[in-house]
Amino acid sequence: MAGSWDGSYGEKDHSDDSHHIERLHVEPIYDAFICPLTKQMMKHPVTLENGKTFEREAIEKWFRDCRESGRRPVCPLTLRELRSTELNPSIALQQTIEEWNARNEAAKLDMARRSLSLDSPENDIRQALKFVQNLCRKSQANKQVIRDAELIPMIIDVLKSSSRRVRCMALESLQIVVEENFDNKDIMAEGDTVRTIVKFLSHEQSKEREEAVSLLYELSESETLCEKIGSVNGAILILVGMSSSDSENLVTVEKAEKTLENLEKCENNVRQMAECGRLQPLLRKLLEGSLETKLSMAAFLGELVLNNDVKVFVARTVGYSLINLMMNNNMQSREAALKALNQISSDEASAEVLIEIGILPPLVKDLFTIGANQLPIRLKEVSATILANVVNSGHAFDSIPVGPDNQTLVSEGKIHSLLHLISNTGPAIECKLLQVLVGLTSSLTTVSGVVSAIKSSGATISLVQFIEAPQRDLRAASIKLLQNLAPQMGPELAGCLRVTSGQLGSLMKVIFENTGITEEQAAAARLLADLPERDTGLTRQMLDEGVFQLLISRIKRIRQGEMRGSRFMTPYLEGLVKVLARITFVLSEDSGAALKLCHDDNLASLFIDLLQANGLDNVQMVSATALKNLSQESKNLIKLPEFPASGFCASIFPCLSKPPVISGLCRVHRGICSLKETFCLLEGHATDKLVALLDHTNDKVVEAALDALSTLLDDGVDAEQGVQVLLDADGVKPILDILLGKRNESLRRRSVWAVERLLRSDEITDVVSDNPNISTALVDAFQHGDYRTRQIAEHALQHVDKFPKFSSIFTKK
Numbered sequence: 001m002a003g004s005w006d007g008s009y010g011e012k013d014h015s016d017d018s019h020h021i022e023r024l025h026v027e028p029i030y031d032a033f034i035c036p037l038t039k040q041m042m043k044h045p046v047t048l049e050n051g052k053t054f055e056r057e058a059i060e061k062w063f064r065d066c067r068e069s070g071r072r073p074v075c076p077l078t079l080r081e082l083r084s085t086e087l088n089p090s091i092a093l094q095q096t097i098e099e100w101n102a103r104n105e106a107a108k109l110d111m112a113r114r115s116l117s118l119d120s121p122e123n124d125i126r127q128a129l130k131f132v133q134n135l136c137r138k139s140q141a142n143k144q145v146i147r148d149a150e151l152i153p154m155i156i157d158v159l160k161s162s163s164r165r166v167r168c169m170a171l172e173s174l175q176i177v178v179e180e181n182f183d184n185k186d187i188m189a190e191g192d193t194v195r196t197i198v199k200f201l202s203h204e205q206s207k208e209r210e211e212a213v214s215l216l217y218e219l220s221e222s223e224t225l226c227e228k229i230g231s232v233n234g235a236i237l238i239l240v241g242m243s244s245s246d247s248e249n250l251v252t253v254e255k256a257e258k259t260l261e262n263l264e265k266c267e268n269n270v271r272q273m274a275e276c277g278r279l280q281p282l283l284r285k286l287l288e289g290s291l292e293t294k295l296s297m298a299a300f301l302g303e304l305v306l307n308n309d310v311k312v313f314v315a316r317t318v319g320y321s322l323i324n325l326m327m328n329n330n331m332q333s334r335e336a337a338l339k340a341l342n343q344i345s346s347d348e349a350s351a352e353v354l355i356e357i358g359i360l361p362p363l364v365k366d367l368f369t370i371g372a373n374q375l376p377i378r379l380k381e382v383s384a385t386i387l388a389n390v391v392n393s394g395h396a397f398d399s400i401p402v403g404p405d406n407q408t409l410v411s412e413g414k415i416h417s418l419l420h421l422i423s424n425t426g427p428a429i430e431c432k433l434l435q436v437l438v439g440l441t442s443s444l445t446t447v448s449g450v451v452s453a454i455k456s457s458g459a460t461i462s463l464v465q466f467i468e469a470p471q472r473d474l475r476a477a478s479i480k481l482l483q484n485l486a487p488q489m490g491p492e493l494a495g496c497l498r499v500t501s502g503q504l505g506s507l508m509k510v511i512f513e514n515t516g517i518t519e520e521q522a523a524a525a526r527l528l529a530d531l532p533e534r535d536t537g538l539t540r541q542m543l544d545e546g547v548f549q550l551l552i553s554r555i556k557r558i559r560q561g562e563m564r565g566s567r568f569m570t571p572y573l574e575g576l577v578k579v580l581a582r583i584t585f586v587l588s589e590d591s592g593a594a595l596k597l598c599h600d601d602n603l604a605s606l607f608i609d610l611l612q613a614n615g616l617d618n619v620q621m622v623s624a625t626a627l628k629n630l631s632q633e634s635k636n637l638i639k640l641p642e643f644p645a646s647g648f649c650a651s652i653f654p655c656l657s658k659p660p661v662i663s664g665l666c667r668v669h670r671g672i673c674s675l676k677e678t679f680c681l682l683e684g685h686a687t688d689k690l691v692a693l694l695d696h697t698n699d700k701v702v703e704a705a706l707d708a709l710s711t712l713l714d715d716g717v718d719a720e721q722g723v724q725v726l727l728d729a730d731g732v733k734p735i736l737d738i739l740l741g742k743r744n745e746s747l748r749r750r751s752v753w754a755v756e757r758l759l760r761s762d763e764i765t766d767v768v769s770d771n772p773n774i775s776t777a778l779v780d781a782f783q784h785g786d787y788r789t790r791q792i793a794e795h796a797l798q799h800v801d802k803f804p805k806f807s808s809i810f811t812k813k
Contacts, residue, residue: 027104033097036077037062041101045094046087052077053090060087105135109149116154122163129155129169136176143181152177152187159196164205171200171211178218185222194219194228198235201242206249213242213255220262229259230269236260240276267293271300279310283317295336298325302339311343311350319344320357327362334366334375338382345386351393355400363387364402364409368417377426384432391439398446410446415453423462427471434466434477441484451488460489464496468506476520479510483523486530494531494538504541511576512550522568525575533578536586543583543593551580552601559609574618577610581622584629588636595633604630604679604686611689617698624693624704627686630679631711637678638671667721668712681712687729694734699743706738706750713757723761732758736768739777749789752781756792759799769800778802 035042035055044056052075054062059076063085066073073082108131114120115128132151135142146152155177158170178184188194197219200212216239219225229235242248242256263269264281274282286297306314318340325337341359345351366375367383375383391397397409407414415437422433441447454460463485466478486493497504510524531538542548555576557563583594583603598604607630610623666673666680675684686708693705709731712722726732735758739751755778758764768774775797782793782803797803 027100027107029100032093033100042093042097045090045097047090048075048088049082049084049086050075050078050080053093056087056089105145109145109151112151113149113154116151116158118158118161122161122166125158125161125163125166126169129158129166129173132173133176140180143177143184146177147181147184147187152184156188156193156196159200164208167200168205168207168211171197171208171215175211175215175218178215182222185219185225188219189222189225189228194225195232198229198232198238201235201238206252209242210249210252210255213239213252213259217255217259217262220259223265226263226266226269230263230266230272236263236269236272237276239263240273240278243278267296270297274300274304277310279314283314286318287321291330291333294321294325295332298322298333298336298340302336302341302343304343306343308347308349311345311347312353314344315350315353315357319354319359323354323357323359323362326366329373331376335379335382338366338379338386342382342386342389345389348393351390352395355390355393355395359386359390360397360400360402360409363390364414368421377429380425381429381432384429384436388432388435388439391436392442394439394443396445397440397443398449410440410449410453412449412453412456415450416457419454419457419459419462423459427469427474430466431471431474431477434463434474434481438477438480438484441481447484447488451485454485454489455492460492461496461499464493464503467503467510472520475506475510476523479507479520479527480523483527483530486527490530490532491535493527494535497531498537498541504538504547505545508545508547508550512554516564517566517568517572519568522572522575525572525579527575529575529578533582533585536589539582539586539594542579543597548580548583548597549601551576552603552606555580555606555610559613570616573613574616574622577619578622581607581626581629584626587629587633598630598679599677602676604675604684608675608684608686608689611686611693617696617701620693620696621698621701621704624690624701624708627679627681627690628704628708628711631681631708632714634669634673634678634680634711635714635716638666638669638673638680639678640671668717668725670718681708682725687712687725687731691726691729691731691734694731694738699747702738702743703747703750706735706747706754709735710750710754710757713754719757720761723758723764726758727763732764736771736774739781740773742777742780745786748781748785749792752778752785752789752792752796756796756799759796765799775800775802 029041032053033041035045035058036052037058038055040055042053042055045053046056046059047053048059054076062076063073073085074080075082112128112131115124117125120128132146132155136146152174155170155173159167161167161170174188178188197212197215200208201216203209203212216229220229239256239260243253243260245253248256260273260278260281264273267285270281270285273279282297282301285293286301289297301314301318322337322340325333326341328334328337341354345354345359363383363386367380367387369375374380391409400408402409403411403414409415418433418436422430425433437450440450454463463478463481466474467482469475469478482493497507507524507528511521511528513521515521554563555573558569558573558576563569580603583597586594587598604627607623607626610619611627613619613623665671666678666682668682669678669680671678673680673683681687681690690705690709693701694709696702696705709726711717712725713719714722723732726735735751735754738747739755742748755768755774759768778793778796778800779802782790782797785793794803
């Protein structure tokens with residue numbers, strides 16, 4: 001007789017504990033039970049005519065081999081020829097074997113029950129688990145035996161073992177026990193079993209993870225357990241990570257993927273997967289599910305936080321289905337679809353996808369529809385938000401029909417409807433609709449249509465009034481809109497701000513808020529900066545309200561580093577400087593308040609400092625322009641020296657007198673100058689800084705700097721000394737280089753004027769006469785410039801004897 005603890009009769013497992021086997025009180029196996037051919041216990045014993053017994057399958061194969069080899073059938077044991085190959089079932093032996101098996105298995109089950117305890121030796125536990133595995137592999141029916149013997153809870157309990165090998169073996173045993181057996185799976189659903197298994201997914205040992213995910217895969221075949229697995233905190237997140245991992249082995253990745261596919265049967269699991277970045281199951285249900293499922297998935301999609309790449313993917317995958325849901329008469333469908341579309345439309349690229357698949361017509365229809373089928377206000381707000389998102393994508397909306405007669409979003413009728421809706425809704429929708437107008441006015445192709453419609457509707461005052469709105473978002477949207485409109489509606493907007501001080505005061509309050517530099521503050525500053533700079537009424541109002549003192553203080557704080565920078569710092573500072581420069585445009589027209597402010601706050605010095613704001617082209621350009629305006633006033637502000645009265649003899653004999661010598665006079669203005677009182681560029685040492693800007697890559701900065709330097713050559717000053725000042729500052733060559741550069745028509749006109757003034761100096765004429773390139777540039781200006789430029793170029797050519805002197809002299813700029 002021979003045998004083993006787990007009932008195998010082949011090769012001995014050397015890991016078995018022989019003393020453990022000897023202690024087992026298992027009934028010994030009898031030789032009559034063993035097939036002589038297979039050496040295994042027989043299941044279907046049959047007897048030959050000579051009384052010898054074999055396993056049916058084995059003896060049949062023996063006879064078949066005899067026939068195929070051409071031999072007559074013989075008995076495998078006696079090797080004597082048989083007269084008959086008839087096989088007679090040995091029913092009595094079969095029953096005896098089955099009874100023996102039953103008694104033996106019962107004894108082993110009992111031993112397994114005693115061994116499956118955390119108090120048992122590790123080897124006993126492993127032997128018991130091995131027995132369970134083998135028993136279940138023999139027959140599906142044995143899985144019920146395991147269940148009836150209540151071994152499943154005991155196997156679950158040994159998952160707590162401190163031995164990694166025992167834990168792995170227990171996970172493997174449970175997987176075999178529940179495979180294709182839903183009753184056993186139901187037992188696994190009890191208590192915290194699933195939670196315990198999920199914990200193994202995060203263990204360091206890959207073998208435990210592999211066994212745990214394989215077990216979860218088997219369990220996920222049950223819908224009840226799908227919900228149970230999904231309810232364990234972190235289970236789906238870990239599985240999603242494993243399914244996309246590059247560090248796990250392929251079997252583990254495959255099992256994790258298949259487990260997730262099974263878990264998709266439960267909608268709650270699908271939602272969790274979506275939160276973990278696995279969106280495909282949710283999108284499939286949104287495309288293929290029932291109407292109720294589609295609504296549920298769309299509603300959840302609207303709550304997800306998605307990155308921009310994912311939004312594009314979602315828009316391409318389910319955008320069309322969501323638009324169809326939005327067009328459904330069922331209000332729940334429309335709400336779910338709108339919320340999902342709101343989520344995925346917030347990225348420019350995904351908004352472009354939605355435009356391409358036709359979101360605009362139904363969206364605009366929903367927004368403007370009034371009557372029985374109209375959207376409730378809360379959903380109109382969502383529609384307005386989506387439209388604002390879509391419009392801010394920068395698409396060419398003047399070419400997309402959204403209504404009858406090929407009306408577009410920028411058609412006058414649609415803009416009028418939009419303005420009417422703004423006037424008749426609450427702050428939340430007003431804000432979104434203003435953002436729609438912000439998007440439409442941000443494009444050069446659509447802004448003119450919006451401006452025209454606003455003017456024809458008379459809505460300008462209404463839009464300006466939103467500056468006083470208490471809601472920050474609404475106010476910010478209105479300011480951004482007005483900023484976009486200012487370049488084309490500057491006079492109208494300035495007129496509205498002059499009507500009452502309320503709007504201007506509100507705008508100033510935004511600009512000078514001490515909250516760090518915000519986008520709203522930058523937009524407010526740029527709005528005011530883009531209003532007509534020569535509007536004396538608005539400038540005077542700003543003077544009366546103390547705006548310029550606030551501007552000076554804020555600019556100085558920024559330059560001194562007292563205010564923290566942000567991404568809106570540059571447009572904010574540019575706006576402040578341009579608004580401050582307004583005061584320099586009204587010096588000759590103002591009653592004296594503007595001039596006094598420039599004196600008291602030494603404004604010329606501030607603008608000279610701002611010339612050095614490297615990297616801020618607009619600040620440098622505006623500062624140079626402001627200095628030009630101030631410098632033009634210098635000749636009107638100088639103090640002429642007082643000469644002492646002549647003596648008696650000198651009055652009778654003038655030839656005996658000498659003209660008095662007075663020191664400290666300005667070379668250019670021929671009087672007593674200072675930077676603070678007369679804005680003299682020489683006294684402020686601004687010449688070198690302006691000359692440095694002549695080499696700037698931005699043409700507008702160069703133009704402004706050249707204009708400021710040209711005031712030293714203007715009528716009413718000593719131009720000869722102005723030329724010397726430029727020579728001293730090495731400014732003549734850059735001016736000549738600008739003429740030669742032919743950068744644009746505006747620069748050519750300014751440089752021709754400056755060169756003509758320079759050529760009035762013999763010293764400069766002598767140098768230029770030897771440079772044929774200068775003459776060529778002047779000839780080119782004479783031939784191709786506008787009328788004014790041609791006249792000045794003609795006179796310049798006369799200075800270098802390149803043109804006959806019979807034309808009229810033109811000296812004005």
